[in-house]
Structures are given as structure tokens and as C-alpha cells.
Amino acid sequence: MQITATGLSKRFAREWIFRGLSHTFAAGSATAILGPNGAGKSTLLNTLAGQLLPTQGTVAYLENDRAVAVEDVPQRLAYAAPYLELIEELTLTELIKFHTRFKPLRPGLTSDELVSLMYLEKSRHKLVRDFSSGMKQRLKLALALYADAPLLLLDEPTTNLDRTGVAWYREHVAATRAGRTVLVSSNVPEEYDFCEQQLQITDFGAQAAR
Numbered sequence: 001m002q003i004t005a006t007g008l009s010k011r012f013a014r015e016w017i018f019r020g021l022s023h024t025f026a027a028g029s030a031t032a033i034l035g036p037n038g039a040g041k042s043t044l045l046n047t048l049a050g051q052l053l054p055t056q057g058t059v060a061y062l063e064n065d066r067a068v069a070v071e072d073v074p075q076r077l078a079y080a081a082p083y084l085e086l087i088e089e090l091t092l093t094e095l096i097k098f099h100t101r102f103k104p105l106r107p108g109l110t111s112d113e114l115v116s117l118m119y120l121e122k123s124r125h126k127l128v129r130d131f132s133s134g135m136k137q138r139l140k141l142a143l144a145l146y147a148d149a150p151l152l153l154l155d156e157p158t159t160n161l162d163r164t165g166v167a168w169y170r171e172h173v174a175a176t177r178a179g180r181t182v183l184v185s186s187n188v189p190e191e192y193d194f195c196e197q198q199l200q201i202t203d204f205g206a207q208a209a210r
């Protein structure tokens with residue numbers, strides 16, 4: 001899916017978070033959205049995904065040369081972020097079953113295979129509430145990486161992951177990124193060094209707005 005931002009600007013109250021951002025995210029490309037804490041990376045991801053309305057400017061989506069309406073973006077979107085919560089009252093098996101009703105896995109991949117890919121076989125019947133923070137992050141990532149969705153948004157993807165977890169993320173993002181438009185919001189090179197493009201949010205930030 002191609003995403004074209006034109007003159008995109010977002011303001012919360014009196015504060016411009018970014019302003020005048022025009023950029024085309026080509027179908028199949030991977031872009032890192034970089035900037036310090038609070039610079040507006042998550043806000044930009046959410047605006048590009050159509051989850052937040054821009055204050056000014058537009059976002060347009062194109063899939064196989066056809067325009068996609070913003071209300072049809074969520075079904076094409078897989079999103080992992082620290083602020084997106086898992087349903088903690090469910091067991092792993094229940095959660096995958098529930099989640100994949102709305103966001104199916106890529107063709108041919110079963111829920112059992114997903115559990116194996118996450119190395120969580122022993123935790124099938126454990127409540128997600130009782131997972132460690134690293135296990136929860138691996139679960140969030142796996143549900144996004146292995147979703148059948150052409151747009152993949154990863155916000156600070158290695159949050160809570162140890163060295164093994166980071167290596168796992170890198171292996172599985174490499175295995176699943178082909179053909180998808182990937183946006184990674186990050187401060188950590190090992191999260192985004194596979195991205196061929198980088199966008200510095202501060203280039204479109206408060207200073208640029210003055």
C-alpha cells in the first residue's frame with residue numbers, strides 16, 4: 001500500500017507536533033521515523049494510519065493503483081505499539097483466537113504455528129496478565145508481523161525485549177516485511193536498520209513551524 005502525505009500537520013491545543021510534512025511512502029518500502037522522546041513519532045504514525053485526524057493536510061492511500069478510503073485502512077493495518085493493550089483476561093490460545101477473528105494470520109499460518117514461532121508453547125493456557133513484559137511484547141509483535149495486512153506499523157518494537165528478544169524481532173521482521181509498507185518509529189538503530197528510508201520528525205517539528 002502506498003501512503004502519500006501532503007502538507008500534513010498536527011497540532012494539540014497550541015502545540016504544533018509536525019507541520020507541512022509531504023512524503024510518499026512507497027508500497028513495499030520500509031521507513032524509519034526518527035526523533036527524540038516526545039518529538040511526535042507516535043502521533044505521526046497514528047495520523048498516517050488514519051487513526052488521528054490531521055489538523056491540516058491530507059493522507060491518501062493507494063493499493064494496486066486503486067484509492068483506499070481511510071475507513072478501509074484498519075482492516076489492512078497491523079500495528080504493534082507500547083500503548084496498544086492486549087486483552088489480559090484471556091489465555092494465549094483464547095487471545096489468538098479472538099484477535100485473528102478480526103485480523104487473520106497470513107495464509108497458511110496456523111495459530112499453533114504462531115505459538116511455536118513465539119517460543120510460547122508452554123504458555124498456551126496461561127493468562128496474558130501473567131506473561132512477563134517481554135513475553136507480552138513478543139506476542140504483540142508476532143500478531144502484527146504475522147497478520148495478513150499490507151501495512152505494518154511498529155512503534156518502539158523492541159520495548160521490553162532482552163538480547164534474545166531483539167534478535168527474534170530482527171529475524172521475524174526480515175521474514176515478514178516483503179511486499180508490505182513498513183513504518184518503524186524508533187530511537188534504536190537495531191529496531192530500524194533494515195529500513196531503506198529515514199524520516200526525521202524534527203525536520204517537520206515545532207522549529208520548522210515557526
Ligand SMILES: Nc1ncnc2c1ncn2[C@@H]1O[C@H](COP(=O)(O)OP(=O)(O)OP(=O)(O)O)[C@@H](O)[C@H]1O
Pocket residue numbers: 012013017035036037038039040041042043044185
Ligand atoms: N492526545 C494528545 N493530546 C495532547 N497532546 C498529545 C496527545 N498525544 C500526544 N501529545 C503530545 O504530542 C507530543 C508528541 O508525542 P508522541 O507520543 O507522538 O511523541 P514520540 O516521539 O512518539 O515520543 P516517545 O519517543 O517518547 O514515544 C508530546 O508533547 C505529547 O505530549
